Structure formats: structure tokens, C-alpha cells
Amino acid sequence: MESTQNLTPSFPTTYDIEQAVLERYQAGAKVSQPSLCCAVEYDEKYLEILPKEIIEKDYGCGDPTRYVNSGEIVLDLGSGTGKNCYIIAQKVGEKGQVIGVDFNDEMLKLARRYQSEIGAKIGYYNTRFVKGKIQDLSLDLEQVQNWLEKNPINSIEQFSQFEQECDRLRQQTPLIRDNTIDVVISNCVLNLVRPQDKEQLFDELYRVLKPGGRVVISDIVCDQDPTPKIMNDPELWSGCIAGAFGEDNFLKMFENAGFYGIEILQREERPWQVIDGIEFRSLTVRAYKSLKKTCSKDQHFIIYKGPWKQVQDDQGQIFYRGEKIAVSQQTYQMLTQSDSPYQPAIIAVSSSSEVQPIQSKTSCC
Ligand SMILES: C[S@@+](CC[C@H](N)C(=O)[O-])C[C@H]1O[C@@H](n2cnc3c(N)ncnc32)[C@H](O)[C@@H]1O
Incomplete structure (x- = not known):
């Protein structure tokens, strides 16, 4: 890999980014938030069996579900209400599998509420929702939560034990194992990850994919770096603006993580928002993980x-x-x-x- 330059601007922020994101989407699970919605056209035939609540609480900005095939194992990063997962559940069919990851209990509760109803309608149960951070896909946050309930932290020694337990969980019972996923999709979530975690996030996408597997990511990009004023506004961070990727840097992030065949599949001509003269728009990108090196005497x-x-x-x-x-x-x-x-x-x-x-x-x- 040639370029390893830092591609994510890292202004010190005066607030806790993750907390702002968590609170905004906990509220978004309870009451629909029109300001978080970008108009997305999904294939109508997959929406017919979805409950109204899931259709309405749509916080995506593109449609990565179009690029998934029958029989594939798909991981949806930041699955929210499960809308993309339930569309894909129908596309991959009985032999495929869908795993939605989110770190937000309210969203997980909402997505899981409809699991058996939708399974009964489509005739099979191929979808599950797990709790994790998308930048740390080995750590099962449900297991962490259980451990913390039994082992509250009040000292540095207990904090060290906690760190040790997290390492043990990552190694012994990883949430998502290496080389197990055919397609990683995500719809308007990568921008929400803290700048200091973004490089690790792309490494995680690469780790979990099978060799030759692919990512299809819809996210928000901008034509200039967001200003410090934008970066320091928690509403704009959780609103998918402050953490937006520079348009060219977004593709380089995939390149730096080792992906090949990186391609823009869809670029919205009309910006979703223009703030301080900076255009924020939706982009859908596909990229592939390298195949296993094989050697043969054949030319x-x-x-x-x-x-x-x-x-x-x-x-x-x-x-x-x-x-x-x-x-x-x-x-x-x-x-x-x-x-x-x-x-x-x-x-x-x-x-x-x-x-x-x-x-x-x-x-x-
Ligand atoms: C903009 S919404 C998109 C939801 C869904 N993909 C859709 O298309 O409607 C972002 C979702 O990602 C989740 N999320 C944000 N940051 C996350 C992180 N670091 N790890 C796991 N989930 C995250 C939020 O809880 C929320 O459900």
C-alpha cells in the first residue's frame, strides 16, 4: 500500500461524539426524526411485508441492498430499525444469512421486535441483530454488559480486569469472526464513528470479509473539509454532517485498508445539505477484499x-x-x-x- 496519510481531520471536539450519536438514535428509535432522513428509493417489492414503523424510521442515505445476491452472508453495520437487513433477508433467501450490528439498545429492541413476524411472512428465519461497535467488531457488547453487571468498576485494578476481560472476549468469543462475511453493507453510519477510530473501522471491514468478499457502503461525503464550527456541533455530528468523509478521501480509506476494485456506484448530483458553502451528498461505493494468494505452474x-x-x-x-x-x-x-x-x-x-x-x-x- 502506497499512501498511509491520515485521511480524517481530527479537531478536538468539546463533546462526547459517541454519546451524542447514541442519544440521537435512541430518540430516533422511539419517534421518527424527519431531519435525519434522506429520500431513498428502495425496491418497493421488498417493502411490502415490512411494518410501517420500520419503513418510516429510515435513517439511510442510499440503497446498498441492491448489490446483494442470493445465498450470501451479509453484515449490516449500524443496522438501526433493521430496514436494510429485512430487505436483504428476502434477497439472500433461505440459504443466505443477515447479521445487523448496532450499539444502541433501543434500535436493537425495535429491530428484534419484528424478527419472528417477518420470518413467518417470508417463510424462513435468516436474520439476527447483535450488539457491538462497528469499529470493534470482535467485541460482543452484550457479553461486556453482563460482565459489568457482576463486576462494577471502582478502581484502577478493576479497570485493568475489565480491559483483560474485553481482550479475552475478543479472542475467545468474537462477535464477528475473521474471513466469514460475503458482503458488508452500511447505510449512512460510517460517518458517525469518531475520527480517531475511523482507520480501525476500515481495517475491521477488511478483517471480517472472506477473501474476494466485498463492501457496499452508502454514506455522506463532502466537497471540502467541515469547518471547526461544524465539527464542534454535536447536532451536526449525529446528523451525519460533521463526520462526513472528504469525497476523494473516502475512496482512499478503502485503498489504505487493502481493498481493490474500488468503484463509485452512485453519486447523488443534488447535495443533501449545503452548510457554510460546503456540499454534503450521498455516495455509494463498492470495494473488494483480495483473494487468497494461490500458485500454480499453469500460465x-x-x-x-x-x-x-x-x-x-x-x-x-x-x-x-x-x-x-x-x-x-x-x-x-x-x-x-x-x-x-x-x-x-x-x-x-x-x-x-x-x-x-x-x-x-x-x-x-
Ligand atoms: C443514521 S442511522 C442509520 C440506520 C440504518 N442503517 C438505516 O439505514 O436506517 C445510524 C445507526 O447506526 C448506529 N451507530 C452509530 N454509530 C455506531 C457505532 N459506532 N457502532 C454501532 N452502531 C452505531 C446508530 O445507533 C443508528 O442506529
Whole structure:
């Protein structure tokens, strides 16, 4: 990875960001908050079985549910009322699974209230909701809560025991295990995470995905850095404004965490809000986790079709239009498999051809 620059502005804030977010969405679970809503068009056919309350308490800003397929295991970060989870439950079907994560008891209660009713309507029960922070997906906050009830903290020694217990839980009973998820989605939540935790958040997305898995994230981005005045307003933080990502930095955060095939799927032309001349809008991005490195003695070749004269992948490999090139098995798979974002631009060439190949610098053998 080339660039590891700090991509999230870190103004010291005069308030507790997490507390402000928690309180705002605890209230949002009880009473609908129109100021938190961005108009989102979901596929109507998946809304038919959802209770009115879930349809109305929608705090998303895009529709990542469109990019999920049958049979997949999906993790929804900041699942709120469960609207995205229940749409995906229908899309992934009986063989798929959906896990919603939220750190807010009121939202979890609301989402869980409809679990059996919706399961009965669709004919299977493939959805569950768990309590955790999306920047620390190994720590099961329900288990932490149980431990704290039995072990209140009143001294540094007890605080150290608490930290030790959290480490034990992360290792022995992780909330979300490494390499277990096909698709991580999130709808308008990543911006709410504290600036100092954002890098760890992207590392967590990468950790939990299976090799070759993908993220589809809808979030709020801005065309200039939010001013200190905006950053220091707790209402604007919990309102998905102050923590918005710089538009170009958002893609770099995925790149720095090791993702490839990073692509903007949807960019709202009209800003959701303009504050102090800064435009805040919704963006939906997809990115892939690398496949496992595999080695084989077989030679693999590809040709980049164009239309650009040359393109470069996230490993720095340049592909020249029309040129046959030998690539590693891992790169071959990454470029040619049917769900690859590169596949429409690539011709897979049979290895029996006699043309002398140019050796790829990413060949692993
Ligand atoms: C803007 S709402 C989006 C809810 C849902 N994705 C939707 O589309 O309606 C943000 C949700 O993320 C949760 N949340 C915010 N920060 C979180 C964090 N660090 N860890 C876990 N959940 C978080 C909030 O409790 C809230 O339910």
C-alpha cells in the first residue's frame, strides 16, 4: 500500500461524539426524526411485508441492498430499525444469512421486535441483530454488559480486569469472526464513528470479509473539509454532517485498508445539505477484499480490451490496451471471474497460444 496519510481531520471536539450519536438514535428509535432522513428509493417489492414503523424510521442515505445476491452472508453495520437487513433477508433467501450490528439498545429492541413476524411472512428465519461497535467488531457488547453487571468498576485494578476481560472476549468469543462475511453493507453510519477510530473501522471491514468478499457502503461525503464550527456541533455530528468523509478521501480509506476494485456506484448530483458553502451528498461505493494468494505452474494470460490507452490496478500493475500479458493465478482470477468489476474490460486468453507473453510483475511463482 502506497499512501498511509491520515485521511480524517481530527479537531478536538468539546463533546462526547459517541454519546451524542447514541442519544440521537435512541430518540430516533422511539419517534421518527424527519431531519435525519434522506429520500431513498428502495425496491418497493421488498417493502411490502415490512411494518410501517420500520419503513418510516429510515435513517439511510442510499440503497446498498441492491448489490446483494442470493445465498450470501451479509453484515449490516449500524443496522438501526433493521430496514436494510429485512430487505436483504428476502434477497439472500433461505440459504443466505443477515447479521445487523448496532450499539444502541433501543434500535436493537425495535429491530428484534419484528424478527419472528417477518420470518413467518417470508417463510424462513435468516436474520439476527447483535450488539457491538462497528469499529470493534470482535467485541460482543452484550457479553461486556453482563460482565459489568457482576463486576462494577471502582478502581484502577478493576479497570485493568475489565480491559483483560474485553481482550479475552475478543479472542475467545468474537462477535464477528475473521474471513466469514460475503458482503458488508452500511447505510449512512460510517460517518458517525469518531475520527480517531475511523482507520480501525476500515481495517475491521477488511478483517471480517472472506477473501474476494466485498463492501457496499452508502454514506455522506463532502466537497471540502467541515469547518471547526461544524465539527464542534454535536447536532451536526449525529446528523451525519460533521463526520462526513472528504469525497476523494473516502475512496482512499478503502485503498489504505487493502481493498481493490474500488468503484463509485452512485453519486447523488443534488447535495443533501449545503452548510457554510460546503456540499454534503450521498455516495455509494463498492470495494473488494483480495483473494487468497494461490500458485500454480499453469500460465495465465489476459488482454485489456480498452477503451483507455492504459489502466493501472491497485497493485501498481499497468495494462496496455490490446497487449497480451502473463499474470499470476490470483490476478487472473481477480480480473476474469464472472463477478469481477474488471471482467467486462478483460479478455481471458487460452495458454496454448504461441504469442510470447510479457511477464506480469505481480506473478507470484
Ligand atoms: C443514521 S442511522 C442509520 C440506520 C440504518 N442503517 C438505516 O439505514 O436506517 C445510524 C445507526 O447506526 C448506529 N451507530 C452509530 N454509530 C455506531 C457505532 N459506532 N457502532 C454501532 N452502531 C452505531 C446508530 O445507533 C443508528 O442506529
